[in-house]
Amino acid sequence: MSRDRRRRTEEKVFKALMIASTGIVMGSLLLIVGTVVVKGFPALDLDMITRTPEGGFYLGGEGGILNAILGSLCLAGGATLLALILSLPLVLFLNTEAKPKSGAALRLRFALDVLWGVPSIVYGAFGFVVMAWIGLRASLLAGIIVVALLELPIMARAMDEVLRLVPDSLKDASASLGATRLETSVRVVLRQCLPGLLTAVLIAFGRGVGDAASVLFTAGFTDNLPSSLLQPVATLPLAIFFQLGTPFPAVRARAYASAAVLTLIILVVSLAARWLSRKLRKHIIP
Numbered sequence: 001m002s003r004d005r006r007r008r009t010e011e012k013v014f015k016a017l018m019i020a021s022t023g024i025v026m027g028s029l030l031l032i033v034g035t036v037v038v039k040g041f042p043a044l045d046l047d048m049i050t051r052t053p054e055g056g057f058y059l060g061g062e063g064g065i066l067n068a069i070l071g072s073l074c075l076a077g078g079a080t081l082l083a084l085i086l087s088l089p090l091v092l093f094l095n096t097e098a099k100p101k102s103g104a105a106l107r108l109r110f111a112l113d114v115l116w117g118v119p120s121i122v123y124g125a126f127g128f129v130v131m132a133w134i135g136l137r138a139s140l141l142a143g144i145i146v147v148a149l150l151e152l153p154i155m156a157r158a159m160d161e162v163l164r165l166v167p168d169s170l171k172d173a174s175a176s177l178g179a180t181r182l183e184t185s186v187r188v189v190l191r192q193c194l195p196g197l198l199t200a201v202l203i204a205f206g207r208g209v210g211d212a213a214s215v216l217f218t219a220g221f222t223d224n225l226p227s228s229l230l231q232p233v234a235t236l237p238l239a240i241f242f243q244l245g246t247p248f249p250a251v252r253a254r255a256y257a258s259a260a261v262l263t264l265i266i267l268v269v270s271l272a273a274r275w276l277s278r279k280l281r282k283h284i285i286p
Contacts, residue, residue, distance in 0.1 A: 036263055040256030048257055053223040058242060060250045065258050067225050068239035072262070074226045075140060075219060075233060076209035079147035080155075083204055086148070087156035095163040096171075096185045109160065115153035121213040123150045128217040141229040143219025150214050151204035158203055162196030163189060195277040202273040206266050212237035236262045 051064035090108070098105040127146035136142055166189050174184040190197070212235070220232030221242070236258055243255035 033263065036256055036259045039253065040258075040260035043250070043253035044257040044260055048254065049261060052225060057223070058246055058251055060248045063223075065234075065236070065239050065254075065261065067223055068234040068236045068258065069261060069265075071140075071219075071226050071233040072209050072236045072265070075143045075147060075215065075235060076205055078140070078144040079151055079208045080201060080205045082144060082148035083151040083155050083208075084201060087152055087159060090156055091159040091163055092185045092189075094160055095166070096181055096189065109157070112153040112157050112160075116157060119213070120150055120211050121216075123147075124214040124217050127214070131218065137230075138218060138220030138232050139228075139230045140219060140226055140233040143215045143233060143235075144229075146214050146218045147208045147211065150211060151208050154207055155200050155204035158200035159193075159197055162193045162200060165196075166192050198273055198277055202269060205269060209265065210237060210262060212241055236265075 047062070048064040049069060050066055051062075052067045053065070054061055054063035057063040094105050094108060098108075123146050127142060127149075131137065131142050170188060170192065171184055174188045175181075179187070215235055216238065219235060221234050221238050222232040223234065224231075226233045240255045240258045240262070243251050243258065246252065
């Protein structure tokens with residue numbers, strides 16, 4: 001076989017693999033969303049999203065999942081904010097203070113990579129042990145802390161990769177104008193990376209709002225609306241889990257409706273983030 005013919009064959013093979021991969025990804029997405037929509041939307045009505053569970057809700061009684069919707073937003077929002085507060089100084093240190101190939105930077109990045117791969121149930125078990133040790137019961141506060149630890153490596157590594165794309169020449173230009181390292185980090189580097197940082201926050205929020213294992217033992221569950229950091233809180237993943245575990249078809253249909261609501265929340269957040277990213281791109285130096 002000639003070299004040109006071999007190259008054409010390889011190009012066709014890899015093109016077929018790319019098309020197949022694209023088809024598998026898109027097909028999987030459509031299959032998941034289609035299943036949720038077909039099975040969930042018939043059971044989704046205004047009462048589902050505006051009322052809390054009433055007596056016998058998990059036996060087919062009346063009520064809705066408002067408690068789980070608000071609980072998920074409060075828990076994931078608080079955890080994402082806490083993770084942002086912890087991860088932003090860390091990634092600024094890695095990209096402005098620490099040398100790129102220093103031992104501290106390498107060890108920190110390795111630790112974040114390891115934490116990223118830890119299963120969420122391990123975070124939940126760790127949080128439960130710490131809660132038992134300090135005497136903290138299942139609550140919104142405990143759930144926020146554990147989910148923030150879950151989101152921290154995801155957000156930090158994503159932000160780190162974005163900040164590493166900022167050219168050194170831009171930092172040098174800022175320093176040559178008399179700016180301090182802190183001013184360069186806040187007014188130049190962060191401003192240049194705002195769309196990417198927003199994407200990192202979105203990725204972490206999506207992981208937090210859809211995780212069930214880490215909050216199973218830490219946030220608890222309740223039919224009431226969230227009212228205090230020290231009280232248990234309901235979440236959509238656990239509401240879906242509990243509803244799917246019943247033998248009643250009407251309740252299982254509500255589980256798919258709850259999944260549709262969770263999917264819709266993530267979709268709205270994604271669209272809002274894309275809109276904000278376009279608005280923030282005007283601050284980027286091309």
